[in-house]
Amino acid sequence: MNINMTLFGQMVTFAFFVWFCMKIVWPAFNRILEERKNKIAEGLDAADRAMRDLELAQGKATDALKGAKQEAAALIEQANKRANQIVEEAKEKARTEGERLKASAQAEIEQEVNRAREELRTKVATLAIAGAEKILEASIDENANRELVDKLAAQL
Amino acid sequence: MASESLTTTDYIQHHLQNLVYGRHPDGTWGFALSPQEAADMGFWAIHVDSMGWSIGLGLVFCWLFHKAAKKATSGVPGAFQNFIEFVIEFVNNTVKDSFHGRSQLVGPLALTIFVWVFLMNLMDLLPVDLIPYSAQLFGQYVLGMDPHEVYFKIVPTTDINVTAGLALGVFVLMIYYGFKIKGVGYVREFVFHPFNHWIFIPVNLFMEVVGLLARPFSLALRLFGNMFAGEMIFILIATMYSAGLLLGIFGGFLQMGWAIFHILIITLQAFIFMVLTVVYLSMSHQDH
Numbered sequence: 223m224n225i226n227m228t229l230f231g232q233m234v235t236f237a238f239f240v241w242f243c244m245k246i247v248w249p250a251f252n253r254i255l256e257e258r259k260n261k262i263a264e265g266l267d268a269a270d271r272a273m274r275d276l277e278l279a280q281g282k283a284t285d286a287l288k289g290a291k292q293e294a295a296a297l298i299e300q301a302n303k304r305a306n307q308i309v310e311e312a313k314e315k316a317r318t319e320g321e322r323l324k325a326s327a328q329a330e331i332e333q334e335v336n337r338a339r340e341e342l343r344t345k346v347a348t349l350a351i352a353g354a355e356k357i358l359e360a361s362i363d364e365n366a367n368r369e370l371v372d373k374l375a376a377q378l
Numbered sequence: 379m380a381s382e383s384l385t386t387t388d389y390i391q392h393h394l395q396n397l398v399y400g401r402h403p404d405g406t407w408g409f410a411l412s413p414q415e416a417a418d419m420g421f422w423a424i425h426v427d428s429m430g431w432s433i434g435l436g437l438v439f440c441w442l443f444h445k446a447a448k449k450a451t452s453g454v455p456g457a458f459q460n461f462i463e464f465v466i467e468f469v470n471n472t473v474k475d476s477f478h479g480r481s482q483l484v485g486p487l488a489l490t491i492f493v494w495v496f497l498m499n500l501m502d503l504l505p506v507d508l509i510p511y512s513a514q515l516f517g518q519y520v521l522g523m524d525p526h527e528v529y530f531k532i533v534p535t536t537d538i539n540v541t542a543g544l545a546l547g548v549f550v551l552m553i554y555y556g557f558k559i560k561g562v563g564y565v566r567e568f569v570f571h572p573f574n575h576w577i578f579i580p581v582n583l584f585m586e587v588v589g590l591l592a593r594p595f596s597l598a599l600r601l602f603g604n605m606f607a608g609e610m611i612f613i614l615i616a617t618m619y620s621a622g623l624l625l626g627i628f629g630g631f632l633q634m635g636w637a638i639f640h641i642l643i644i645t646l647q648a649f650i651f652m653v654l655t656v657v658y659l660s661m662s663h664q665d666h
Binding site: 224225226227228229230231232233235236237238239240242243244246247248250251254255257258261 | 451
């Protein structure tokens with residue numbers, strides 16, 4: 223093992239390789255690694271932003287859903303109320319109609335009764351007179367008895 | 379095994395000798411054909427195999443990372459880009475943990491050291507004879523050389539010149555940044571630290587200089603020592619293959635076990651070299 227010129231040859235070679243590495247290799251990789259670091263940082267940032275946006279949107283969606291539910295409930299309640307009202311109204315109408323019908327029927331009946339009574343009254347008068355004519359067979363003056371029979375008929 | 383006539387000692391020595399090109403004592407230049415010739419060359423010689431492999435692996439590192447950098451996008455990365463980014467982020471995190479100044483250099487420096495040293499260490503996991511023996515065959519049949527004179531080591535970090543070259547580079551940077559950041563204060567650290575009194579100046583100077591020099595030495599020797607020892611054990615295990623079938627099979631298992639363990643060591647050593655470099659440079663950047 224003797225020291226000789228190899229030593230200095232080696233130093234020169236060493237210097238050259240270090241120079242090459244410093245000028246060509248190192249800056250290129252430094253730049254690339256820096257770029258990638260920035261890219262990743264940006265990506266993470268974007269992801270954070272997206273996450274926040276998502277949370278916001280979810281909040282909004284929940285709110286909208288709640289609002290819609292409330293609205294729907296209000297609508298249903300209103301509809302129920304309205305339905306009840308309609309039913310009540312219909313009942314009321316039916317009742318009044320029924321009463322009206324009943325009243326008119328009663329009036330008709332009364333009318334009918336009155337007419338029948340009137341008819342009966344006239345017929346009774348005639349019948350009575352005819353009966354009396356037959357009973358008496360005689361020539362009883364119709365006019366003389368008329369007043370009497372009419373008085374009788376009026377009592378019916 | 380190069381040949382049957384080789385003794386175990388020869389085999390090991392052969393494996394520990396680099397391919398050396400340099401100036402012979404008589405003034406001519408050429409390859410060393412024996413360890414003795416290599417030693418005689420002294421300083422004016424170069425380890426062709428260490429240099430070749432380290433430069434080649436350094437180019438592999440540059441090519442891989444350059445390719446990844448060219449195709450890299452900040453979008454979803456592919457498998458290859460993912461792997462490269464993983465390495466870079468790993469290094470970057472380590473640097474951020476230990477280095478608190480601001481510097482354009484420390485990150486790339488740490489990355490280069492980690493990957494390059496790892497790749498150089500990785501050569502240790504190749505079977506010890508595979509490439510050296512191929513080189514011998516190449517030398518014998520293509521270049522017409524005596525195979526015993528062809529030396530080829532493929533693990534650059536088992537060469538003290540390589541690790542020392544790296545450590546010395548780090549050392550130069552330490553000194554440079556020390557003066558650049560702290561100016562005269564850097565010298566004051568050597569003189570008035572740890573004992574802040576003029577009487578202690580020589581003591582301080584001695585301690586601090588020793589402390590400073592210990593850093594590159596420890597860097598170089600730690601990596602070299604670990605890799606050299608690991609390589610040595612691989613070579614010793616490989617000598618068992620020529621010692622009969624039973625021992626050969628046993629050696630096979632041993633080699634596998636050691637190689638698996640060595641995966642940890644080579645990564646750890648590359649990591650330690652990187653971390654210590656970062657820490658030393660951090661010390662140069664910080665004021666007390």
